[in-house]
Amino acid sequence: MTHPNPRQLGTCASGMPRALGAVRQLGTLRQYGASCPAPTTRRGGPEDTPSGEPVPGPSSGPPSGPRGGSVRGAAGAHPPVRPDLDARWPAHATAVRLPADGPGDDRAAFYRRIRDEHGPVAPVLLEGDVPAWLVLGYREVVYVAGTPALFGRDCRIWNAWDLVPPAWPLQSVVGQRPSLRALDGPAHARRLGAVGDVLGMFEPHGLRAQAASGADALIDAMAGDGRAELMTQYASPLPAMVAAGMWGLPDTDLTALARDLTLLVSGGTGARDARRRAHAMLTRVVRRRRAQPGDDAVSALLTHPAGLRDDEVVEDVMATLIAGQAPTADWIGNTLRLMLTDPRFATDLAGGRLSAGDAMAEVLWADPPIQNLVARWARRDVRLGGRWIRAGDLLIFGLSAANSDPWARPQPSGRPSGNHAHLAFGHGEHRCPFPAQMTAETIATTAIEVLLDRLPDLELAVEPRDLRWRPSVWARGVAALPVRFTPP
Numbered sequence: 403m404t405h406p407n408p409r410q411l412g413t414c415a416s417g418m419p420r421a422l423g424a425v426r427q428l429g430t431l432r433q434y435g436a437s438c439p440a441p442t443t444r445r446g447g448p449e450d451t452p453s454g455e456p457v458p459g460p461s462s463g464p465p466s467g468p469r470g471g472s473v474r475g476a477a478g479a480h481p482p483v484r485p486d487l488d489a490r491w492p493a494h495a496t497a498v499r500l501p502a503d504g505p506g507d508d509r510a511a512f513y514r515r516i517r518d519e520h521g522p523v524a525p526v527l528l529e530g531d532v533p534a535w536l537v538l539g540y541r542e543v544v545y546v547a548g549t550p551a552l553f554g555r556d557c558r559i560w561n562a563w564d565l566v567p568p569a570w571p572l573q574s575v576v577g578q579r580p581s582l583r584a585l586d587g588p589a590h591a592r593r594l595g596a597v598g599d600v601l602g603m604f605e606p607h608g609l610r611a612q613a614a615s616g617a618d619a620l621i622d623a624m625a626g627d628g629r630a631e632l633m634t635q636y637a638s639p640l641p642a643m644v645a646a647g648m649w650g651l652p653d654t655d656l657t658a659l660a661r662d663l664t665l666l667v668s669g670g671t672g673a674r675d676a677r678r679r680a681h682a683m684l685t686r687v688v689r690r691r692r693a694q695p696g697d698d699a700v701s702a703l704l705t706h707p708a709g710l711r712d713d714e715v716v717e718d719v720m721a722t723l724i725a726g727q728a729p730t731a732d733w734i735g736n737t738l739r740l741m742l743t744d745p746r747f748a749t750d751l752a753g754g755r756l757s758a759g760d761a762m763a764e765v766l767w768a769d770p771p772i773q774n775l776v777a778r779w780a781r782r783d784v785r786l787g788g789r790w791i792r793a794g795d796l797l798i799f800g801l802s803a804a805n806s807d808p809w810a811r812p813q814p815s816g817r818p819s820g821n822h823a824h825l826a827f828g829h830g831e832h833r834c835p836f837p838a839q840m841t842a843e844t845i846a847t848t849a850i851e852v853l854l855d856r857l858p859d860l861e862l863a864v865e866p867r868d869l870r871w872r873p874s875v876w877a878r879g880v881a882a883l884p885v886r887f888t889p890p
């Protein structure tokens with residue numbers, strides 16, 4: 403079996419906007435990776451299981467990974483405090499704590515240290531000292547995501563549920579509702595097929611018109627002030643506005659919806675209430691559309707030949723809203739941050755040397771909106787990246803770390819040069835569906851183009867060093883983007 407090198411995949415068109423110079427003139431959009439999926443490979447960790455065969459259980463297997471390496475001194479790392487952990491999780495004696503509020507500004511160094519210390523698959527402790535594996539190797543992420551026979555999405559097989567403290571802040575991130583996210587095989591294909599068909603009904607030009615009119619409205623609301631905070635006033639509400647239009651949601655309080663959906667992906671204390679509010683709103687919408695179908699995506703899902711029940715539609719629309727809202731907002735925010743702080747985008751945003759498309763592409767490599775993802779549970783004992791993973795172990799995809807794996811990107815700084823083999827959209831059966839990637843791209847592209855068109859002298863209102871990332875180990879997005887501009 404040959405193994406394509408992702409560095410050579412850049413020649414393969416997979417849908418990033420090539421140039422955004424002509425503001426508001428969007429070329430034909432192609433779907434990410436439709437012709438250029440990230441490489442499937444079994445090298446690296448999977449070298450250990452070239453055929454993906456299950457291995458003997460821990461009792462008969464070799465020791466669970468390196469024990470000697472201390473991670474004392476590494477950011478967020480110190481030995482576990484749980485006395486019960488050592489016996490059940492020997493490899494986690496040197497585990498790294500994943501700080502709930504994220505690795506902060508030193509993110510690249512944080513993941514590099516973990517990789518240097520532990521290799522491509524590292525023992526980590528989530529909040530409450532709950533054990534998991536962080537998969538930082540590009541090849542290992544691709545292998546795990548692409549091998550559903552060994553790694554699935556059903557969290558009921560998790561072997562650490564008894565270690566989860568009551569009112570665990572990550573409950574909403576790890577404990578999945580019965581949505582398409584939690585299914586595998588034919589059951590997943592049925593639900594995802596319906597969602598993909600429905601998302602695919604929306605033509606890029608229609609979505610673009612919807613996004614442009616939302617962007618105009620948001621800019622109108624803030625333009626007179628000559629100052630704005632772009633995350634709350636622009637990047638976050640815009641995807642919610644477009645989603646509300648697509649799904650036929652009441653547009654009474656889209657800011658609250660956007661906030662709830664962001665809370666849900668960031669984890670934390672407010673996530674449970676956020677889920678309850680979003681779920682109640684969607685249940686009402688689904689009931690109404692079942693009684694009286696309209697020209698919207700909820701109605702299309704209810705009448706899809708897959709024959710989804712109401713509760714399935716509620717869960718899948720919710721999963722899709724959660725999967726789409728914050729990442730799209732952060733793609734917009736992270737791109738604007740890059741353009742406003744990096745000299746390569748020059749003095750004049752609209753006339754900079756590198757385009758907004760370059761910035762959007764770079765963000766997907768360097769600051770992917772989902773930096774870590776609660777990803778899969780091992781179905782069997784298996785060896786991965788030099789580690790023995792036991793049946794029921796939880797694996798976290800370190801998408802940000804995998805994107806900067808030296809094997810995939812020997813020189814992570816600098817332009818990705820048209821290489822779209824990043825893992826920002828995941829990989830395998832559960833990757834972000836292609837129509838969803840197209841939707842995200844259309845919204846983000848339009849958001850940036852319209853903003854630069856309407857406010858061409860936009861600049862940061864604070865020093866770049868004063869910008870902060872949202873405190874989350876899961877999402878990657880700027881907390882606030884204060885800007886000033888000449889009112890149009």
Ligand code: HEM
Nearest residue numbers: 583722725726729730733826827828829832833834838842
């Ligand atoms: C920049 C924006 C986005 C990013 C970075 C992103 C990224 C991702 C990632 C990493 C996954 C999970 C892959 C896995 O579990 O292996 C995912 C799944 C998903 N995304 Fe996106 N996404 C984005 C926008 C959207 C949008 C706008 C929508 C909907 C319109 C959407 C719908 C979905 C759905 C339904 C799934 C679940 C697929 C499944 O489990 O089978 N995403 N996305």
